[in-house]
Amino acid sequence: MRASDFPDEIRPHLFPQPTGDLIYRCLECEEVFSIESLLYTCPKCKSVLLIEDRERERLKQYSGSFWRRLFDHRRMLNHPALKGIFLFYELIAPVIPLEDIIYLGEGHTPVVQANDVLQEWVGLDFYFKNDGQNPSASFKDRGMACALSYLNYLVRSQGLTEVLSICASTGDTSAAAALYSAYMSKTVKSAVLLPHKKVTPQQMSQPLGSGARVFEIPGVFDDCMKVVEHLAENYNVALLNSKNAWRIQGQESYSFEVAQSFDYELEKKVVVVPIGNAGNITAIMGGFLKLLDLGVIETLPKIVGVQSEHADPVYRYYRESVPSKRVFRPVTVRPSVAQAAMIGNPVSMPRVVRLVEAYEQAASSPGVFVVQVSEQEIMDCQLIANRNGHIACTQGGECLAGLLRAREEGVVSAEEVAVLNATAHALKFAGFQESYFADDLEAAYEIVPKPELRNFPALVEAPGVRRLPAPGKPLPPDEFNTFVEETAREIARELGLKEKRLE
Helix, strand or coil, rough: HHHHHHCCCHHHHHCCCCCCCCEEEEEECCCCEEEECCCCCCCCCEEEEEECCCHHHHHHCCHHHHHHHHHHHHCCCHHHCCCCHHHHHHCCCCCCCCCHHHCHHHHCCEEEEEEEECCCCCCCCEEEEEEECCCHHHHHHHHHHHHHHHHHHHHHHHHHCEEEHHHHECHHHHHHHHHHHHHHCCCEEEEEEEECCCCCCCHHHHHHCCCCCCEECCCHHHHHHHHHHHHHCCCCCCCCCEEEHHHHHCCCCCHHHHHHHCCCCCCCEEEEEEECCCCCHHHHHHHHHHHHHHHCCCCCCCEEEEEEEECCCCHHHHHHHHEEEEEECCCCCCCCCCCHHCCCCCCCCHHHHHHHHHHHCCCCCCEEEEEEEEEHHHHHHHHHHHHCCCCHHHHHHHHHHHHHHHHHHHCCCCCCCCEEEEEEEEHHHHHHHHHHCCCCCCCHHCCCHHHCCCCCCCCCCCCCCCCCEECCCCHHHHHHHHHHHHHHHHHHHHHHHCCCCCC
8 A cells, every 4th residue: 555545644654754763771680772882781780671762752652542543554564664564663673764674574474363172272262473474484583584674784784794683592592593694695694503313304404594604502502502602692693683672673573463463452461471591581571562552452462381290490480479589590400392492591681671560550450470290281282283274383282281371270260261372383383293193202201292283294006006107217108097096996995985976
């Protein structure tokens, strides 16, 4: 839709100019720092940072209804910079000029309603938001679109050359970081650190295909993260893990899209999200709080974070009901099919504590819950979801298992509507499905395949067929017709089909 076709009161706001006064604020000592250079932790106390707009009140000169109409009208634009997460430009990174925004097709992923079978099984209406339909097939593209757009702005405005982006990853972060860095290949090179033999072949292929330097490190993600943190503190690199506060800004777009998908009516809504490095759940809470502050929404949705019992430090922290007695302790992770969530010492834990406190204060009732599920439940739920028309990854299975657990514990009622975060595409985790079907998952996963969920291809070799077709070796017409008829008859027998009656 052309800008000239929009309403008069909307048209001047469609293409925003850079505004705001953004700074880094330390969550521990409250010190503020300029965004003129990339910071990942506080230079004074080493705690994590959040980005704050000190001129945020300027946005309140417009009503919540105005912002709703503006965001809804922008969805009809064909301007690349505003087609993705920056449709919500004023709420994400309003200092970045539109010409510096990188858009690779991220954001605005579909919200797909569960079918009747799944709804009856769970006992309420729910949806999957398929973030696996982002360009690198995971939700991480939201954060990378913002982080790399800001890096692109710094490169252009400060004349930077030969920038090296770097990250630790369980798979999805490396794919997204390498993809967006490759788009900036003239000035940005990419390196990723992965835990050795802890990433699926499909995920490993992505940064390799994007041309990144890939390094495998002994241990698990937490060990890779320590190496990356050391590199970021001692060398000139652009860190792209969720310690990068620009990543969190971009991931807030998930909240904005959920709100828009339900016409900004979030009463009795529940958002279920897996917790890995804890960046995503903090971004989701932060995004909804922004919408509430501007009057875009009137009610905060309930947030349910989910962790596997194999990697559950956040669950253990909130298991203590008395806030003053809570003590965060990292855990030693065990193998998990939800690999992106297999993190025992999430770097964004300080953000979680701060955002949960703010969310609880702003919500009209308890707003944030954390539940724990088993590996068996995660894998079974992924397969059951996909047997009913979805493309959920293992983290999506973790969310479905978490919703079931939340129902059991009375955290979620039958009158509520849930949105489950399927963080990546199912094909990234096809190896776990194959191992489940073949019953060869390592014992450490503690998963016993259920016969009714296993599936195998069947080779059809019809009796009575002497010769079979092969590449470059076609059968004579009469033999080929026999092959077709006998093979079809064998398949019909296997499927229990009845022949059509001839009138």
